[in-house]
Amino acid sequence: MKGILLLIVAAVTMYVAGTYRVPAGLFTAVIEILLFLIMFIAVRRLRRKLSAKIVPIGEGLQRMRVMPCSLTVNNSGRLPVWFWDAVLVWSQDAPIGKRKLSGQVRDRGQEKVIFDVSAEHCGFITVTLLRMRVWDYLRLFRKRVKIKKKKRPMVRIPVFPERRVMQVESASGENVQIPGADQEPLPMVGQDVQEILQYREYQAGDSVKNIHWNLSAKNEEIWVKEYSKSEELRVGLFLDLVERGPMSMEHSDAFYEILMALLLGLLEKYDSVYTHWFCWEDKTMVTRRAASESECREILTTLYDTGRISADDIDEQIYLEERVSKLGNALLQFDQELRLSYGDPGSLLLKQFSVQNYRREIEEQKVVIP
Secondary structure, eight states, X not given: OHHHHHHHHHHHHHHHHHHHTOHHHHHHHHHHHHHHHHHHHHHHHHHHTEEEEEEESSSOEETTSEEEEEEEEEEOSSSOEEEEEEEEXXXXXXXXXXEEXXXXXXXXXXXXXXXXXXXXXXXXXXXXXXXXEEEOTTSOOEEEOXXXXXXXXXXXXXXXXXXXXXXXXXXXXXXXXXXXXXXXXXXOEEOEEEEEEEEEEOOTTOOGGGBOXXXXXXXXXXEEEEEEOXXXXXXXXXXXXXEOSXXXXXXXXXXXXXXXXXXXXXXXXXXXXXXXXXXXXXXXXXXXXXXXXXXXXXXXXXXXXXXXXXXXXXOHHHHHHHHHHHHOSSSEEEETTOEXXXXXXXXXXXXXXXXXXXXXXXXXXXXXXX
16 A cells, blocks of 8 residues: 555656656656665565574473463575564464564574463464565565465474372382383482492582592593482373263363373372373374373373274273283273273272362372272
């Protein structure tokens, strides 16, 4: 619209200057037309050199909280971009947020614009660059930056449950054997002075007894020795992902939140948790070991991708036989009905959680493992 107005002004100026023979008017009209042409060409050149990338700031988003992300805009051309704008959307099955960003970027440079995203439910949210435009220096013209639909900048961000720790007690403090776990326990940091696990830089709180004096003198930095544990205390957990009825988003959130609280609670009692679930498509048992909170989050991320199994798609008898033959009976089990049980599939119910009160139950109840 502004470009059309400029042309009208130039035409009027030229008409008046020609009628009254004013050289300055003719010169002004020529300048206006040249500016129109230059800006018309410039905006098309600027958009070819502009690209963008979405980068999350952090490993994941906690539901009901905000997480910062950055839109990084790169200008590979020799001309600075004085103004660009972009529209981003984030969705979780359906659009849940929208944001408009704008800025400038110098020649052969980049600019990062920070924005926040949030989500109410566990799973993944997808942040997508919906549209990006660039303007010429006089703001006469704007052009969309060409982005192919299949190459549209986007990022998937895992949404984790709120952090809670379930109180877990074991009837015996002995090592819990894991039937079907074909992975050997990894060395753990401990106080077994018979075997050194690794060397690392000194951190506040480290014992002076563990300082490696020769290595410290050689590197001019303080290094300490970490010893291994002679035995790893571990426990197994089977996840029954079969969906035997309709499940709301609130029910799904309860499942993941209870699972995360259970994993963190087990890690306060044991060195590691071996989590198993059956992948029906591949007919294989998936096993993941977790010894830290970050590894628990990795398990949840894998479960988000795996998804639930519909009861109509499986043979229950084969499913149970596979579970028992590969893992045995002496195992904790947590299912989609929010039941925590032990032993022969579902034989000993330890706790039945409710969707409405599961948070209070996590904080107030204590689960005892036989």
